[in-house]
């Protein structure tokens with residue numbers, strides 16, 4: 753459990769309504785896609801809450817089931833800003849974080865990291881020594897984490913090509929070889945297979961068991 757007085761980072765985790773999230777999983781997992789999106793978010797949040805460098809986790813979402821699940825494990829929920837999109841949601845969460853936890857830096861963390869290990873997140877956070885630092889995703893073009901030191905605007909530029917956009921805006925990439933679980937965001941079925949190889953959290957593992965049951969006929973459901 754983090755020491756709430758000294759832990760230096762407040763995390764902001766954005767979660768799109770899971771009825772419409774993770775669209776690139778729809779063809780492989782037509783029945784279980786919303787449940788997978790929800791499970792990724794809860795496993796990501798649970799791992800983040802375990803890091804001793806994390807003062808608080810704020811989940812920016814309008815999804816009522818995600819909101820209930822992450823509240824139950826100790827995160828705080830910030831309602832999404834209608835129509836603001838991902839970067840708008842992050843700016844909104846960052847403003848809330850700065851007001852509620854002054855003196856802590858603010859970190860945007862993607863919610864689709866079901867293999868996230870608290871120890872690897874802690875290593876990544878410990879390496880954030882620049883004004884703004886970021887972690888490049890496994891494919892090498894996106895971003896899974898963006899950190900801003902206390903008092904420094906987060907200035908999130910998530911979206912296609914965000915690694916280049918963050919570097920171009922002055923953020924420093926974290927080049928650690930040992931943070932594979934922080935880099936493994938899941939957008940496609942191949943990404944999910946890789947995350948399962950790394951070892952996913954319990955919520956995602958439960959949904960994957962249902963999916964496997966469906967695939968072998970045990971559950972009598974489609975994937």
Ligand SMILES: Nc1nc2c(ncn2[C@@H]2O[C@H](COP(=O)(O)OP(=O)(O)OP(=O)(O)O)[C@@H](O)[C@H]2O)c(=O)[nH]1
Pocket residue numbers: 766767768769772773774775776777812813814832836837838841862863864939
């Ligand atoms: N709160 C909030 N989170 C968002 C929004 N758009 C994306 N996200 C979250 O941002 C993270 C990265 O987004 P994507 O990987 O594109 O996720 P996605 O939009 O569900 O996936 P695709 O449908 O495949 O693009 C995920 O944690 C999403 O839940 C938004 O408008 N509001």
Ligand SMILES: C=C(OP(=O)(O)O)C(=O)O
Pocket residue numbers: 889893894895896909910911912913914915937939
């Ligand atoms: C929004 C992003 O993620 P994805 O490529 O997973 O949509 C990003 O990498 O900035």
